[in-house]
Amino acid sequence: MKIVIIGNGPAAIAAAETIRGQDRSCEIVMLSRESVPFYSPCPLAEYVEGSVPKDHLFLRDPAFYSRSGIDIRYGRPVIRIEPQTRQVWLAGNEAVAYDQLLIASGSKAFVPPIPGLATAKGVFELKTLDDAEGILERIKTARRAVVIGSGFIGLEAVQALIRQGLDVTLLEAQAQVLPAMLDREMAAIVQQRLTAHGVQVHTGCGAERILENENGVRAVMAGGCEIPCELVICAAGVRADLSILEGSGIASNRGILVNDHMQTNVDGVFAAGDIIERPDVPEKYRVLPIWPNAVSTGRIAAWNMLGIATRHPGLEAVNVVRVFDTPIASFGTQTAEDCLRWQDGNGAVRKVLLQEGRVIGGQLIGEINGTGVLHEMMKKGIAAERFGEALAHPGFSYAHFMQPSRAVKWA
Amino acid sequence: MEKTVSKTIFTVVENCVACKSCEIACAVEHSCSKTLAGAILETPLPQRRITVEGVGAYSYPSRCQHCSDASCITACPTGAMQRDGNTDAVFSDHDRCIGCWMCVVVCPFGGVTADPVNKKALKCDRCPERTAKGEAPACVSACPTGALLFLTPEEFAAQRRQATAHAAVCGESTTKLNGMDILRSLKGAN
Ligand SMILES: Cc1cc2nc3c(=O)[nH]c(=O)nc-3n(C[C@H](O)[C@H](O)[C@H](O)COP(=O)(O)OP(=O)(O)OC[C@H]3O[C@@H](n4cnc5c(N)ncnc54)[C@H](O)[C@@H]3O)c2cc1C
Ligand code: SF4
Ligand code: SF4
Numbered sequence: 001m002k003i004v005i006i007g008n009g010p011a012a013i014a015a016a017e018t019i020r021g022q023d024r025s026c027e028i029v030m031l032s033r034e035s036v037p038f039y040s041p042c043p044l045a046e047y048v049e050g051s052v053p054k055d056h057l058f059l060r061d062p063a064f065y066s067r068s069g070i071d072i073r074y075g076r077p078v079i080r081i082e083p084q085t086r087q088v089w090l091a092g093n094e095a096v097a098y099d100q101l102l103i104a105s106g107s108k109a110f111v112p113p114i115p116g117l118a119t120a121k122g123v124f125e126l127k128t129l130d131d132a133e134g135i136l137e138r139i140k141t142a143r144r145a146v147v148i149g150s151g152f153i154g155l156e157a158v159q160a161l162i163r164q165g166l167d168v169t170l171l172e173a174q175a176q177v178l179p180a181m182l183d184r185e186m187a188a189i190v191q192q193r194l195t196a197h198g199v200q201v202h203t204g205c206g207a208e209r210i211l212e213n214e215n216g217v218r219a220v221m222a223g224g225c226e227i228p229c230e231l232v233i234c235a236a237g238v239r240a241d242l243s244i245l246e247g248s249g250i251a252s253n254r255g256i257l258v259n260d261h262m263q264t265n266v267d268g269v270f271a272a273g274d275i276i277e278r279p280d281v282p283e284k285y286r287v288l289p290i291w292p293n294a295v296s297t298g299r300i301a302a303w304n305m306l307g308i309a310t311r312h313p314g315l316e317a318v319n320v321v322r323v324f325d326t327p328i329a330s331f332g333t334q335t336a337e338d339c340l341r342w343q344d345g346n347g348a349v350r351k352v353l354l355q356e357g358r359v360i361g362g363q364l365i366g367e368i369n370g371t372g373v374l375h376e377m378m379k380k381g382i383a384a385e386r387f388g389e390a391l392a393h394p395g396f397s398y399a400h401f402m403q404p405s406r407a408v409k410w411a
Numbered sequence: 412m413e414k415t416v417s418k419t420i421f422t423v424v425e426n427c428v429a430c431k432s433c434e435i436a437c438a439v440e441h442s443c444s445k446t447l448a449g450a451i452l453e454t455p456l457p458q459r460r461i462t463v464e465g466v467g468a469y470s471y472p473s474r475c476q477h478c479s480d481a482s483c484i485t486a487c488p489t490g491a492m493q494r495d496g497n498t499d500a501v502f503s504d505h506d507r508c509i510g511c512w513m514c515v516v517v518c519p520f521g522g523v524t525a526d527p528v529n530k531k532a533l534k535c536d537r538c539p540e541r542t543a544k545g546e547a548p549a550c551v552s553a554c555p556t557g558a559l560l561f562l563t564p565e566e567f568a569a570q571r572r573q574a575t576a577h578a579a580v581c582g583e584s585t586t587k588l589n590g591m592d593i594l595r596s597l598k599g600a601n
Binding site for chain 1: 424462464465466469470471473482485486487488489490507509510511512513515516517518519520521522523524525527530
């Protein structure tokens, strides 16, 4: 059997390793757009900042591919999939045949249609190692930077650039920072923290135009003002990269539609990682482009490609970001009937959201220990009313679940 | 090659009296000096990886469960969180950890905590230096009531079977005291 994997990110690697763990004989071909071995994009901001050395980005040793019997082909972007003939097409009119196909080509940065944004020199995304290298080259001469978008990648970029000594302006088109993770009140706390570290934060202010001179970008027009800068980072969110699906008949919406076996609607074609969407689950569990989901869906896809039927238990709906060392975690939804709240007077705030007595979301700033316990309660739909106010307290823990059994024992 | 089943830490919840000996022993074991006198003088202060959590009259020494399908390893985007090939213990390599806290937000047991000072994930590593010498982890050695045990699953099952059988034959008042009995006896003593 010949298995072809499109991509060389965590979903692709998790799948390849799972396949090899089961089956030494099948052929595995990995097609990668980039020309470097598997690396983690998550510490890229820290790499730009200078706190993580480059060799720490690479998560496998150089002999990994040969040792695992993986035929890795670098610099080979797939442009088209042809399920009728079980082939994928690469740039340069080269075809690769498959018996089973895994699409794990991830997401790409969303670049809003702003004049100059896609073309100007000095404008970067922060998605790949190449992007990070480009930024590092540019900051040798740049003094001022504009970051477009205040999602978690945008905020990580802001922090890295400040620590590199640049003047940084953050533009957010929506009325608050971290709009996908926080409510207005919590976002205001984060905004204060950014401002306290010297970031110029403009919310409700979208970039309108990139202004250039012979050295590339010289300013960003936003809210009718010119913000002078030599570097722009576009971090306006990520989208599944669906361009390769055209004409393939593989169904997609915001991502490739898969079931709990990571199967697409087309026979022999699976998908995993940032590129997928789960249409069969509640909204908050549908599209969740984070690392743990890439790894877990890659593994599940692998089992099913080998014909061992395995269900995915559901994506993790949780995210965490640090803003100048303050941890900020968020899971589930951001609005609900009831909200339990805890704060310590030192800037730490925890909110747990309940609907019909069950946890449906939460936001935690400053004190995030135990987020996993709350997140698990949400996933399992555990009745939470009996815990009362304790739910939002940092001391809320696994111990609270032991109480009923202890009560019997110690009665 | 067949792998021998390694010992792990078991918790007998009803024996915990919230004395917190395990917390202190854990912090000392993870200090530079490895002595209490030295540990309290270190900066930053050594951190514990076990927390005795109390709810009303109940307490539970909470720590990492060293899950076989560990969410924290799946979630770690730097390769820092990993499983020791010999002992099966899950641990985080501080050299690689960037303090992204993904492990903290996915662990269903609250097994990892964020150390805000050193920006590293803190969790039970099952004391590799001690177990390599054949000793039990620090928390287990320090526990005065047998709430924490270091056994193979078979040994633990056998011990529990014995305790249950003993209770069935001799009635509830087993010779082995549980945590509440110990507290009661302390109260009665003064
Ligand atoms: C700066 C940054 C910070 C992040 N921080 C966190 C974090 O703290 N926690 C967290 O959980 N997540 C974080 N993420 C998200 C996380 O990195 C992604 O969810 C994860 O990498 C997705 O894995 P994937 O394998 O689906 O896709 P990707 O990692 O995007 O990999 C896609 C692979 O496919 C290749 N490819 C793309 N198109 C093609 C093509 N047409 N043909 C062939 N190959 C192709 C690419 O070269 C790449 O190898 C961060 C992401 C970024 C960019
Ligand atoms: S940290 Fe949590 S998820 Fe990881 S092994 Fe321990 S208990 Fe399991
Ligand atoms: S905090 Fe450290 S150990 Fe935990 S997921 Fe992040 S890098 Fe891995």
